[in-house]
Structures are given as C-alpha cells and as structure tokens.
Amino acid sequence: MNSIIRRKRTGQKLLFLLVWLVWLTRPVLPAEQIPCRWSGVEKIVVVGDLHGDYDHFVEILKGIGLVDSSLSWTGGQAFLVQTGDVLDRGPDARKIFDLIRKLETEAEAAGGQVQMLIGNHEEMNITGIAFDYEDYVTVEQFISFLPEDYLARKQKELEKKARRGRDIRHLWQEVIDFDLEARKKYLVNFNQKYGKWIARKNAVIKINDTVFVHGGISEEFSRWKLEDINNRLRYELGVFQKAILNLSPPTDMKLEIVYRSNGPLWYRELALANGSLSEEQVDRILNNLEAKQIIVAHTPRLILTIDDMRRFGGKIWIVDTGISQAYGGHMRALIINDGQFSLWGVNHGK
Amino acid sequence: MENNKNLLKTGLVMMAIAWGLFMAASDYLCGDQKEREQLENFLSKARIVRVSKGQAGGRTAPWIVSLDDGRMKGRAIFKYVHRPRPAMIPDSYFYELAAYELNKLLDLDIMPTVVARKLDGRNGSLQVMLTGVITEAQRQRKGLTPPDEEAFQQALAEVVVFENLVYDQCLDQDDILISPNTWQVWRIDFSESFAPVPELLADCPIRRCSRELFNSLSRLDPGLLTNKVKSYLSEQEIEALLKRKDLIIAAIKKLIEEQGEEAVLFTKKKN
Numbered sequence: 001m002n003s004i005i006r007r008k009r010t011g012q013k014l015l016f017l018l019v020w021l022v023w024l025t026r027p028v029l030p031a032e033q034i035p036c037r038w039s040g041v042e043k044i045v046v047v048g049d050l051h052g053d054y055d056h057f058v059e060i061l062k063g064i065g066l067v068d069s070s071l072s073w074t075g076g077q078a079f080l081v082q083t084g085d086v087l088d089r090g091p092d093a094r095k096i097f098d099l100i101r102k103l104e105t106e107a108e109a110a111g112g113q114v115q116m117l118i119g120n121h122e123e124m125n126i127t128g129i130a131f132d133y134e135d136y137v138t139v140e141q142f143i144s145f146l147p148e149d150y151l152a153r154k155q156k157e158l159e160k161k162a163r164r165g166r167d168i169r170h171l172w173q174e175v176i177d178f179d180l181e182a183r184k185k186y187l188v189n190f191n192q193k194y195g196k197w198i199a200r201k202n203a204v205i206k207i208n209d210t211v212f213v214h215g216g217i218s219e220e221f222s223r224w225k226l227e228d229i230n231n232r233l234r235y236e237l238g239v240f241q242k243a244i245l246n247l248s249p250p251t252d253m254k255l256e257i258v259y260r261s262n263g264p265l266w267y268r269e270l271a272l273a274n275g276s277l278s279e280e281q282v283d284r285i286l287n288n289l290e291a292k293q294i295i296v297a298h299t300p301r302l303i304l305t306i307d308d309m310r311r312f313g314g315k316i317w318i319v320d321t322g323i324s325q326a327y328g329g330h331m332r333a334l335i336i337n338d339g340q341f342s343l344w345g346v347n348h349g350k
Numbered sequence: 351m352e353n354n355k356n357l358l359k360t361g362l363v364m365m366a367i368a369w370g371l372f373m374a375a376s377d378y379l380c381g382d383q384k385e386r387e388q389l390e391n392f393l394s395k396a397r398i399v400r401v402s403k404g405q406a407g408g409r410t411a412p413w414i415v416s417l418d419d420g421r422m423k424g425r426a427i428f429k430y431v432h433r434p435r436p437a438m439i440p441d442s443y444f445y446e447l448a449a450y451e452l453n454k455l456l457d458l459d460i461m462p463t464v465v466a467r468k469l470d471g472r473n474g475s476l477q478v479m480l481t482g483v484i485t486e487a488q489r490q491r492k493g494l495t496p497p498d499e500e501a502f503q504q505a506l507a508e509v510v511v512f513e514n515l516v517y518d519q520c521l522d523q524d525d526i527l528i529s530p531n532t533w534q535v536w537r538i539d540f541s542e543s544f545a546p547v548p549e550l551l552a553d554c555p556i557r558r559c560s561r562e563l564f565n566s567l568s569r570l571d572p573g574l575l576t577n578k579v580k581s582y583l584s585e586q587e588i589e590a591l592l593k594r595k596d597l598i599i600a601a602i603k604k605l606i607e608e609q610g611e612e613a614v615l616f617t618k619k620k621n
Contacts, residue, residue: 120409129439132431133411134403134472240438250438259439261409261524268407276487276524299407 031234036205036226043078044207046334048297051324052090056331064344073106083297083319084119084214089326091140097194118203119214120265123258126195127240128187139172145190191241199237202230203264209292216270216296218262219281222288233257271299271318282312295319303332306343389463392419393476410541430474441541443475448582449516449540455578456566460537480527487523496533501619505535507558515594518543520554546586548593559602560618567599
C-alpha cells in the first residue's frame with residue numbers, strides 16, 4: 001500500500017516537474033516586442049477601475065457573456081480591456097489577477113484577447129509607495145500577497161495577542177502601518193508572484209482607431225510612440241523591482257513615466273470638466289496618436305446614461321464608474337461593437 | 351537767510367513726507383505679516399469641523415479640512431505623504447513647509463499660508479485652500495487677459511526665480527493659481543521640490559526679477575536660511591539650495607551687466 005502511494009507521489013512529482021519545464025520553455029516575448037496595437041477587432045468590452053472587487057468583476061463578465069458560470073471564457077474573439085487599478089481599497093485584487101491570468105490564455109486560444117493595463121495603483125504597489133497612503137492597502141489585500149510561511153507565523157503571533165482582547169483586524173492594520181519587515185515581505189512576494197507579470201503589461205494600447213489608457217494622454221506624451229511609453233514604463237518598474245528584490249541598489253534614476261503627474265497613469269485632465277483643456281488640445285492629442293477617441297479611467301464618474309461617459313463629443317470616454325464597493329459599487333462597462341458604443345450595466349448596478 | 355529758511359522748510363516737508371511714506375510702508379508690511387500670522391494661528395489652532403478624504407485628486411491624495419475658530423471659518427488642504435530623499439520617488443509635506451519658510455524669509459507672497467499640524471494621528475502640512483481662483487491653464491483656455499499685463503508678468507517672473515531656488519517644475523500651468531478679481535498670483539505644490547542639484551533649472555531661464563526679491567536674495571544670510579529649513583531638508587538639500595541662491599544672484603547680475611538694470615530689475619507693481 002505504502003509503495004503504491006510512494007510510486008504515486010513520485011509520479012506526481014515527475015508530472016509536476018514536466019509541467020514546470022514546459023512552462024519554463026514557453027515562448028516569452030522580449031519586453032520590447034510585447035504588442036500594443038491591434039486592428040480589425042469587432043467587439044471590445046472595456047471595464048474600468050476594480051479596486052479589489054472580485055464579485056462585481058465576475059458579475060460584469062457574466063452579465064456581458066464573456067464568461068460562463070464556471071468562469072471560462074465564452075467571449076470568442078472579443079477583446080476585454082481592463083483599464084488598470086485592480087489593486088487597493090478593496091479586498092480581492094489577488095483573485096482578480098488570478099482570473100485575468102486564466103482568461104488571458106483562454107481568450108487567446110479562442111482568438112480573443114484580455115488586455116489588462118497598468119494603472120497608478122499597480123505602479124504604487126510595485127514601487128512600494130502604496131503604503132504611504134491611508135487605506136490603500138487593505139488588510140485582506142495585504143494578507144493575500146504575503147508569503148504563506150510568513151503569513152502563518154504572523155497570524156499565529158497576532159492570534160495570541162487577540163486572545164488578550166485585541167481585535168485581530170486592528171492588529172493587522174498596525175502591521176500594515178508600522179511593521180517594516182512585514183511590508184518588505186509583502187513587496188517582495190507581490191513583485192515575484194504578480195509584479196513581474198503586471199510589469200509586462202502595457203500602459204497604453206490602441207485597438208482599431210481607439211486608444212486605451214488608465215489616466216490619460218497629455219499633449220506631451222501624445223508625441224511619444226505607444227511602444228516607447230510602454231517600454232519606458234516597463235524599464236522604470238523593472239528598476240524598482242530589482243531594488244525591492246535586492247538585485248541592485250536603489251538609484252536616483254530620472255523618472256519619465258512613473259509618478260509623473262502628466263504621465264499616462266496619473267494624468268486626469270481628459271476626464272475633468274474643469275476647463276483646463278480645450279477641444280483644440282484634445283484634437284491635437286488625437287491627431288498625434290492617429291486615433292479617433294481615447295478611453296480613460298482613473299477619475300471616478302457617476303454614469304447613468306452613456307452620455308455621462310462621453311466628453312468632447314465622443315472623443316474622450318470615461319470608464320471609471322466606481323465599480324468597487326469602495327466607490328459605491330456602480331457596475332458598468334463600455335462595449336464597442338463594430339464601432340458602435342453602448343453601455344452595459346445601468347439596470348445591473350447598485 | 352531767506353534761502354536758508356526755505357531750504358529748512360523744504361527739508362522738513364521732505365522729511366515729513368518720507369516719514370509718512372515709511373509709516374505707510376511699515377503699516378502695509380505689518381498688515382501683511384499680521385495677516386499671515388493670523389492665518390498661521392488659525393490653521394494651527396482652529397477646531398477641525400470636518401475632514402473629507404479621497405475627495406481631492408492628485409498624487410498625494412490630500413484631505414480637505416474644514417476649520418472654525420469661532421470667529422473665522424475656512425477650508426484647508428492637508429498633505430501627509432512623507433517620502434523624503436533618498437526615496438526613489440521623493441514627495442513630502444516637509445518640502446511644502448520648507449518652501450513656505452523660504453517664501454517668508456524672502457518676503458514673497460506667492461504661497462498660500464501653510465503650517466505643520468497633526469490630524470487623525472498623522473503629521474502633515476495644512477495649507478489655506480484658496481477659493482474662487484483659477485489655474486493658469488484655465489486662464490489661458492478661457493482667454494482671460496489681466497487688466498495690468500506688466501504686473502501679471504512681474505508676478506510670473508518672481509515665480510520663475512522662486513522655482514529655480516527650490517528646484518521645482520517651471521511654470522506648471524496647473525500649479526499657478528490666479529485670483530480673477532485681484533489678479534494676485536500664487537504658486538502651489540512644492541512637495542517634490544529641493545532636489546539636491548546645485549544648478550538652476552535647465553528649462554526655466556530667469557529673465558527678470560523684482561528689486562525687492564533680488565535684494566532679499568542678496569542679503570539672505572546662509573546661517574539664517576539653514577536654521578529656518580533644517581527641520582525639513584537634509585544637509586545635501588540645503589547645500590544645493592544655498593548654491594542655487596548664489597547662482598540666481600550671479601545670473602541676475604550677469605543679465606544686468608548685459609542688458610542694463612532697467613531691463614532686468616523692476617519695482618513690483620501691485621495688481
């Protein structure tokens with residue numbers, strides 16, 4: 001009996017090793033060749049900032065018919081664009097990343113695509129600055145990205161303290177706020193398991209004649225090639241990751257994309273109706289990008305009708321509808337079908 | 351004899367006028383300083399009525415704070431992010447406070463009053479939130495022209511000198527606030543300033559400067575300056591700041607040599 005179990009275990013180990021070797025030898029594109037332009041795409045579904053709300057993300061995907069009840073891709077050749085900010089403020093970013101990873105493969109096999117863009121909250125977690133802000137990294141998110149052995153040890157330690165009458169959630173919050181070792185564990189594990197994968201995403205993509213970006217494209221960046229923006233961001237994030245993983249010392253590199261207020265992850269002016277941007281400027285930006293419209297997120301907006309998403313006569317579309325419960329839980333998605341824009345979710349959101 | 355009497359009369363009249371002007375100027379300066387001190391006091395001690403978090407955009411995610419001291423009510427911006435250098439993404443409310451100390455030392459009036467304060471357990475800077483102002487970007491977009499173009503340009507010229515001193519972005523249109531009524535110009539957001547670079551901004555040439563600011567800079571005692579900012583800046587940051595101060599003075603002197611004093615220095619006009 002024991003020998004059967006032993007043989008079974010050996011067999012399982014070999015199978016695991018084989019799968020791992022195959023995974024290692026999978027074709028991985030060099031970073032500079034990661035595509036960011038597609039044409040001839042019939043259906044595009046755009047989902048804005050998720051901020052850790054896995055349940056709402058799933059509800060949107062099911063509602064639109066991109067996945068079935070077992071969360072397998074049913075979108076065929078459709079493109080799903082998630083415009084970044086999966087992380088922070090909510091509990092379940094890790095579950096969302098895992099689902100997106102799975103759907104990427106399934107969609108590609110069906111001739112479709114899942115494109116998750118890098119948002120400013122992805123940047124803040126990769127670089128570690130998310131900890132400088134109140135309530136960005138939630139207890140659930142923090143725990144979910146800790147290495148398992150460390151989590152078990154820490155959990156035991158805090159449970160001991162909790163038995164003396166302290167609230168365990170409060171204790172975890174103190175760890176997030178003050179425990180530098182725990183933060184380091186989070187950052188290293190997050191970057192190893194997810195950060196490297198995220199850093200191979202794009203900040204800006206173009207599908208047909210539409211540009212998609214988390215924050216926006218300022219006039220300065222509209223003169224950059226999309227590929228250059230993406231490669232520069234990947235380079236800068238890579239430098240941070242090497243420093244966090246102790247592969248190289250921190251540097252004082254000049255940041256061209258990361259944390260730039262007019263950079264693609266932070267720029268808000270396309271979405272703000274504060275009169276600081278003229279239609280002529282928007283036209284110049286579109287002209288430089290050779291695009292008809294730009295889809296932006298990052299700036300939450302209450303969307304009741306499709307007109308609420310539109311600015312500058314449909315040259316700019318805003319898709320940060322506050323999907324996460326942290327922002328009111330308004331489930332919306334923009335669907336572009338054969339060039340026609342429609343809104344999903346008005347009767348589905350809360 | 352008659353001539354001497356006339357001379358004495360004229361002298362006395364002139365002295366009276368000079369005294370009057372001096373007193374008026376003192377009143378004015380005291381008024382400004384008094385107002386500033388009152389505001390600092392208000393920001394430091396007024397009761398916190400409400401704190402709105404997550405309402406204001408921006409990379410430092412500041413809070414909007416409503417204050418009331420029983421006589422005055424107002425709103426202020428609270429910044430708590432503190433990532434001083436050598437952080438790879440430096441941004442700190444310390445730099446706001448250091449810039450304000452400089453603004454005061456130089457007798458400039460381009461920064462809204464800001465103080466250090468603790469709120470909800472966090473240390474940060476609390477700055478008067480200006481209302482009824484527009485950004486320079488909005489002004490340009492709306493095509494608004496100042497009633498006194500020269501006074502407006504003079505204000506911008508002072509901003510450029512200050513930006514070189516603190517080593518911050520040059521004339522960022524969203525960081526320049528203008529009152530459409532008085533056309534006073536303010537410069538906000540210095541939380542990324544004071545990079546330890548002993549040079550002037552490459553893309554921000556100084557072309558003019560007020561006599562007042564030039565004199566203040568020339569007279570500025572390095573010891574006093576160091577004392578005022580040492581709580582907020584590192585040694586390297588202070589060293590670079592002192593170097594930039596000297597470079598600004600040298601640059602203005604060179605401009606005066608090349609173009610003449612009248613083309614470079616101006617006496618500030620009030621809007």
